[in-house]
Amino acid sequence: MITSIIENKSSRQNLWNAAKNLAFPTAIWRLPRQSEKHFLTSFEEIPQQSKIDFEELGAGFAFSxxxxxxGGKTFFLKADLHYIFNANESTQNEDFKEVISPSALNPHFIELMNGEIQALKSISDNKTTNQHTTKxxxxxxxxxxxxxIENGIFQKVVLSRTKQLVLPPDFDVVATFDKLCKAYPSAFISAVSLPHLGVVWMGASPEVLVSQDSEGIFRTMALAGTQSAYDSDGKLIKPSEALWxxxxxxxxxxxxxxxxxxLKKIRVREFEEEGPKTVIAGNLMHLRTDIIIDTVAINFPQLATVMLDLLHPTSAVCGMPKIPATEFILSNEGYDRDFFSxxxxxxxxxxxxxxxxxxIFVNLRTMKIEGNVATLYAGCGITADSNPEKEWNETEMKTQTLGKVLNSEF
Incomplete structure (x- = not known):
């Protein structure tokens, strides 16, 4: 059993390093307002790509x-190995639980965990794409x-930009993940390693796309509208006092x-709508409306699968109507969003x-790491009342979510 060799403070670090050195696709994450940190790795060097069907798939991690x-381009990292870690305040260590234990494991994995051998493979160092949008x-x-918009092509379009930073020499994914967990307790914190592409994606997303718990309660949210969570004197604004x-x-x-x-398309009318209300996400405030549905009560266990297909990409990341807004984005942004949004x-x-x-969360407040370069992504919703200068400032605030944790000049 692997459990006997990871009973130390750096166990998640050892697991991450071993999976990276064996080129195993890997994800670590922490759900909003929870303390558990998850580690999952797949023993397939190239993860399968498939549509996400919650009723048919086993345990794993989706990345689209x-x-x-x-939905056919979604990577699904099968949970060949899954651990849950909890902080133990009495020992200042981490307790862990092995959820999925493989019947057979590459022996090099254990040797790497113990530091008995050096890295077996060099991860693909793809040439970093020059993606830096000027003001x-x-x-x-x-x-x-x-x-x-004034010509009547669409009512809203979400436009984005990139910003590149050189990472400090001591940059460490797991340590940065822990910093993000501490800085943003209400966000979904994640790091996803895709060695076959030579990239790691990290993020602190505030937005649920679809969620369904063990009781059959389905949730999604409408999150849009952005302003600083701090006033001109640097004091945190109370959500109840926010002006929109x-x-x-x-x-x-x-x-x-x-x-x-x-929901109307699939004739679901029994839902609870909460909001809009002001919520704080790091250094920003947003308007959020929560949609909650009891799938047991309406006898619709497949709701999460159906709604994932219908919702993505939502108007929060492309625009309204969806098709002309998406076409404008693909023709004019000047770069490939890839997994951003x-x-x-x-x-x-x-x-x-x-x-x-x-x-499942929308991949926002995210960055792509290639070698020693981090590409940060940020977008904003454009309407007829938009001010280009203010929209630029909004994207600057959004890149600060991750940028200020990188210990780089920002």
Whole structure:
């Protein structure tokens, strides 16, 4: 059993390093407002790609790009090995639970865990793509989007940009993951390693796409509208005292209507709607409406699978109507979003209490790590009332979510 060799403070670090050195696709994550940290690795060097069907798939981790026709480009990291870690305050260590134990494991994995051998493989060092959007490029893009709205092409479009940073020499994925967990307790914190692509994606997402717990309670949310969580004096604003412009209220209402229209398509009318309300996500505030459905009461156990297909990509990451907004994004942003504004999260994963749940989040507040370079991504919703300068400032605030944790000049 592996459990006998990871009873030390750096156990998650050892697991991560061993999986990386063997080129195993790996995910670590922590759900919002929880203390459990999960480690999952697949023994397939290239993870399978398939549509996410919660009723048919076993335990694993989904990772999907922004553009994903029919859902077939989603990576599914099968849970060949799954551990849950909990902080133990009395020992200042981590207790762990082995949820899935493989019947056969590459012997090099244990040797790497013990530090008995050196790395067996060099991870693919793909050439880092030069993706850095200038301020003028983004302002020009926003102005073009506003012009298309005025021409009646769409009502809203979500435009994004990138920012690249050189990582410090001592950068460490697991240590940075722990920093993000501490800094953003209400976010979904994750790190996903895809060695066959030579990349690691890290993020602190505030937005649930679909979630279904062991009791059959389905949840999704409309999260849009952004402002700083701090006033001009640097003091945290109370959510109850936040003031919202018409632009942000309208932007968020587009997303709520989009979700409700998806429910109408499948004739689901029994749902609970909470909000909109102001929520804090790191250094930002957003407007959020929660949609909650009891799938047992309406006899619709497949709701999460059906809604994932209908929702992605939501108007919170592309626009409204979806097709013309997406076409504008693909033709004008000037770079490949890749997994930014896609979705990710655990599928049919067991908690330490034994409940099996699925939680899929929109891949926001995220960065791609290639070698020693981090590419940060940020977007904002553009409506007829948008101000290009303010939209640039909004993306700057959003890149700070991860940027300030990197110990780089920011």
């Amino acid at each position: 790009p922004f553009v994903n026709p029919d 003028q490029e983004f302002i020009d893009l926003v102005e073009k989007g506003i012009a298309e 412009r018409q632009k942000e209220i309208e932007e968020q209402s587009f997303v709520t209507r989009y979700i409700i229209n998806c 896609g979705f990710l999260g655990p599928v049919n994963i067991q908690s330490s209490e034994g409940q099996v749940e699925s939680h």
